[in-house]
Amino acid sequence: MTQTTQQKAPIALSCGEPAGIGPEIAAKAWDRLRGRQPFFYIGDPRHIPVGTPIREIHTPQDAVHVSAEALPVLPITFPAENTAGQPDPRNAAGVIEAIARGVSLVQSGEASGLCTGPINKKALKDGADFAYPGHTEYLAALAGVDQVVMMLACDALRVVPVTIHIPLEDVPSQLTAARLTDTLLITHRALRRDLGIDAPRIAVAGLNPHAGEGGAMGREEIDMITPVLDALRRECMNITGPLSADTMFHAEARKNYDVAVCMYHDQALIPIKTLDFSGGVNVTLGLPFIRTSPDHGTAFDIAGQGIADADSLIAALNMARKMADAKTGNAAPATTEK
Ligand SMILES: NC(=O)C1=CN([C@@H]2O[C@H](COP(=O)(O)OP(=O)(O)OC[C@H]3O[C@@H](n4cnc5c(N)ncnc54)[C@H](O)[C@@H]3O)[C@@H](O)[C@H]2O)C=CC1
Numbered sequence: 341m342t343q344t345t346q347q348k349a350p351i352a353l354s355c356g357e358p359a360g361i362g363p364e365i366a367a368k369a370w371d372r373l374r375g376r377q378p379f380f381y382i383g384d385p386r387h388i389p390v391g392t393p394i395r396e397i398h399t400p401q402d403a404v405h406v407s408a409e410a411l412p413v414l415p416i417t418f419p420a421e422n423t424a425g426q427p428d429p430r431n432a433a434g435v436i437e438a439i440a441r442g443v444s445l446v447q448s449g450e451a452s453g454l455c456t457g458p459i460n461k462k463a464l465k466d467g468a469d470f471a472y473p474g475h476t477e478y479l480a481a482l483a484g485v486d487q488v489v490m491m492l493a494c495d496a497l498r499v500v501p502v503t504i505h506i507p508l509e510d511v512p513s514q515l516t517a518a519r520l521t522d523t524l525l526i527t528h529r530a531l532r533r534d535l536g537i538d539a540p541r542i543a544v545a546g547l548n549p550h551a552g553e554g555g556a557m558g559r560e561e562i563d564m565i566t567p568v569l570d571a572l573r574r575e576c577m578n579i580t581g582p583l584s585a586d587t588m589f590h591a592e593a594r595k596n597y598d599v600a601v602c603m604y605h606d607q608a609l610i611p612i613k614t615l616d617f618s619g620g621v622n623v624t625l626g627l628p629f630i631r632t633s634p635d636h637g638t639a640f641d642i643a644g645q646g647i648a649d650a651d652s653l654i655a656a657l658n659m660a661r662k663m664a665d666a667k668t669g670n671a672a673p674a675t676t677e678k
């Protein structure tokens with residue numbers, strides 16, 4: 341695949357859980373982007389809301405030609421009927437297949453990047469014994485990469501959780517110096533390479549209230565976090581912390597860093613989803629290919645009603661495009677601009 345062909349390759353969008361809002365927001369995103377930003381949906385065309393013009397395609401390149409007129413769909417036939425709000429375990433394998441096909445098309449260069457529709461982790465576990473707690477971990481396995489990093493980004497904030505989809509009680513034991521070091525190095529490299537930030541300013545949260553308050557409220561900051569940060573500072577990385585998580589996300593504090601690295605899932609995701617739920621994008625750093633996703637989930641409570649907001653998906657598609665263009669030297673580095 342030549343670089344020129346790769347620049348023109350569309351973005352692959354895996355369907356996610358069809359009983360959720362994925363098909364509906366895919367249709368809305370196509371309507372808003374049309375041919376300006378070609379992407380194709382990998383999933384069952386019968387799941388796309390009635391009234392959306394669709395065109396089944398055989399190769400990703402077909403999407404470039406049809407996307408001004410119709411939503412291009414690379415078809416996968418799901419075995420069970422789809423009911424909004426009620427995932428059917430028999431469809432779980434199809435959801436997983438859509439992700440895997442997206443990965444293989446990005447790896448072959450036929451797609452520029454992968455954007456994933458939201459999945460319901462429990463439905464995949466129940467229906468297909470899915471062994472991963474989320475896309476992030478599954479994509480790392482498909483790519484053969486030991487550690488990847490989840491970053492959520494909006495215009496006002498970028499956050500990275502060091503531990504991701506694990507029970508809260510397991511956080512302290514999984515929060516190792518090696519994991520924190522790798523997370524910081526991967527994040528630093530991606531901000532420089534993919535987002536064009538030459539000297540990223542990284543703020544690191546403590547684990548405990550008040551970042552441990554000198555050991556009075558926990559020792560992880562003293563025993564593990566500070567030594568890791570000191571070692572990386574000696575490598576000339578611009579890192580502050582460990583900071584009190586409760587005071588590092590207000591508007592003035594956010595001016596001091598480009599990314600906040602947090603110790604666990606909710607410490608990172610609550611601030612960003614509160615600040616900008618509809619504009620947030622989930623990006624996996626450290627993969628050998630581009631992957632983005634909307635920041636929200638399957639929203640079963642509103643699926644099938646036509647009211648789901650497609651902004652986050654559109655931001656995710658646009659960010660994948662910009663990252664792909666930046667990778668091929670075709671454009672400015674990626675932002676979350678809609
Ligand atoms: N990338 C992914 O695959 C993600 C998947 N999930 C999965 O989604 C499922 C549901 O998770 P929840 O915590 O309930 O989060 P959720 O994001 O699905 O829903 C939370 C609330 O936000 C609303 N909402 C979400 N997206 C919306 C949109 N685009 N427009 C309007 N309203 C929207 C929902 O109606 C609900 O009231 C879980 O299985 C979770 O694991 C959650 C986040 C990301």
Ligand SMILES: NCC(=O)COP(=O)(O)O
Nearest residue numbers: 474475476477609622633
């Ligand atoms: N809360 C974020 C989330 O669940 C998305 O995870 P992933 O499926 O992108 O790994």
